[in-house]
Amino acid sequence: MVNLKSVGCVIDEETLITYPVKKNGKADLNNGIHLTETCEEWNEALTHKDFMTCCDLMGKVMNIYR
Secondary structure: OOOEEEHEEEEEOOOEEEEEEEOOOOOOOOOOOEEHHHOOHHHHHOOOOHHHHHHHHHHOOOOOOO
8 A cells, every 4th residue: 555645545556446544544445446536626635746656556557657
């Protein structure tokens, strides 16, 4: 799991499922959403660093490299 601090989530590197991080610091594995199904507000809240992390992970999963 990779931490996306700007949106309070982690992302699974293989499935691209994002999970919110609970107050105890653990991922809420019952409330995952795929990266391609995130809302516009969530996407706009990503820092540049977190956005690039998501792009890199998606590229790796799809075997597409920048």
